[in-house]
Amino acid sequence: MDTAKVLDVLNAIGAKIEEEKEYLTELDNVIGDGDHGINMARGFQMVETKLPTLADKDIGTILKTVGMTLVSTVGGSSGPLYGTAFMKAGMTMAGKTEMSLEDFIQCLDVAIEGVKMRGKAVQGEKTMLDAMIPALDAMKAALTPDAAPKTILEIGVGAAWEGVEYTKTIIATKGRASYVGERSIGHQDPGATSFSYILETISNCLYGGIMVGIVIVSHSEKLAEGVVDVTKIMADGCPIVAAGGMEDGSFGTSYEKIMMAIESVHGPEGVLVLMDMGSAVMTTEMVLEDLGYDDVFMVDCPIAEGAIAATLASCAGADLAGVKQEALSSKTADKL
Numbered sequence: 323m324d325t326a327k328v329l330d331v332l333n334a335i336g337a338k339i340e341e342e343k344e345y346l347t348e349l350d351n352v353i354g355d356g357d358h359g360i361n362m363a364r365g366f367q368m369v370e371t372k373l374p375t376l377a378d379k380d381i382g383t384i385l386k387t388v389g390m391t392l393v394s395t396v397g398g399s400s401g402p403l404y405g406t407a408f409m410k411a412g413m414t415m416a417g418k419t420e421m422s423l424e425d426f427i428q429c430l431d432v433a434i435e436g437v438k439m440r441g442k443a444v445q446g447e448k449t450m451l452d453a454m455i456p457a458l459d460a461m462k463a464a465l466t467p468d469a470a471p472k473t474i475l476e477i478g479v480g481a482a483w484e485g486v487e488y489t490k491t492i493i494a495t496k497g498r499a500s501y502v503g504e505r506s507i508g509h510q511d512p513g514a515t516s517f518s519y520i521l522e523t524i525s526n527c528l529y530g531g532i533m534v535g536i537v538i539v540s541h542s543e544k545l546a547e548g549v550v551d552v553t554k555i556m557a558d559g560c561p562i563v564a565a566g567g568m569e570d571g572s573f574g575t576s577y578e579k580i581m582m583a584i585e586s587v588h589g590p591e592g593v594l595v596l597m598d599m600g601s602a603v604m605t606t607e608m609v610l611e612d613l614g615y616d617d618v619f620m621v622d623c624p625i626a627e628g629a630i631a632a633t634l635a636s637c638a639g640a641d642l643a644g645v646k647q648e649a650l651s652s653k654t655a656d657k658l
């Protein structure tokens with residue numbers, strides 16, 4: 323991700339914390355002093371007001387500024403803790419304007435070291451570390467050369483929430499929650515929860531909503547558009563476009579229309595093209611040869627039923643192979 327994306331992500335984190343403010347505060351009410359949501363929301367609100375001034379700065383400077391802002395505005399112990407975490411990450415990213423997945427994992431690594439140092443805490447004391455450390459470990463373990471960054475982050479998010487569940491089973495020995503001792507059992511840690519929301523927001527902001535695109539090629543403009551309309555009723559939100567008829571709307575298939583349609587829905591997850599027959603197939607083949615993408619597939623299936631199956635799968639988060647498989651299954655699905 324580049325600098326602009328980092329700013330987007332920070333904005334999204336602010337919005338998520340604001341959304342979960344009451345809930346985080348409620349959690350802190352049970353085992354602490356009931357201010358975690360309020361504290362975090364105050365800090366991230368101030369961060370949001372600073373973001374526009376950071377547009378031309380490197381990622382290191384942005385993260386350090388976030389950290390310093392949190393230290394001075396959050397109030398509770400989560401201020402210096404999250405503040406240290408962001409400042410340490412900022413040091414790792416000093417001068418950089420691009421952040422890779424490896425960079426991100428490195429940032430989480432040093433952030434954890436920072437929290438351990440500042441809070442004099444280790445794993446298993448019912449703190450934010452009980453979500454942070456499992457998330458880091460899971461992502462490191464999943465980091466193989468051919469693993470998709472999206473999958474690795476999702477694994478991290480899953481491990482963080484499992485960590486939150488684990489905090490219910492242990493006694494707090496650090497922070498205010500340690501005052502309630504045994505009574506803290508059965509209740510999840512607010513800091514572990516807020517961290518999991520932060521990681522989840524980063525994952526959603528980077529990879530959420532990115533779906534396989536779908537193109538419907540037909541000799542008839544009306545038919546292609548009609549198929550798209552039907553899928554919108556069943557699975558709204560999927561990037562699907564019609565490439566029907568000729569440029570002037572007459573009957574036939576248009577190289578330009580098909581190419582533009584594919585380009586308009588082509589994203590990181592690729593595109594599936596459904597065609598009626600004859601020249602629709604041949605023209606699409608020519609477009610694909612010229613585009614040279616390795617993530618645009620044609621599928622041999624009925625266009626209406628296939629489009630519905632494909633858009634439902636795409637909306638459910640399936641990858642290109644999975645969406646193609648669903649579209650193909652429409653070929654043999656019984657209607658009666």
Ligand code: ADP
Pocket residue numbers: 350354355356357358359361362397398399400401403437440441442443448449450451496497498499511512513514
């Ligand atoms: P305070 O406890 O000062 O009211 P917050 O309510 O904002 O601050 O934050 C509480 C959260 O901070 C806890 O749920 C826990 O995750 C985390 N926390 C508190 N103390 C420590 C510590 N020493 N080390 C690591 N995390 C801690």
Ligand code: MG
Pocket residue numbers: 350354355356357358398498
């Ligand atoms: Mg508190």
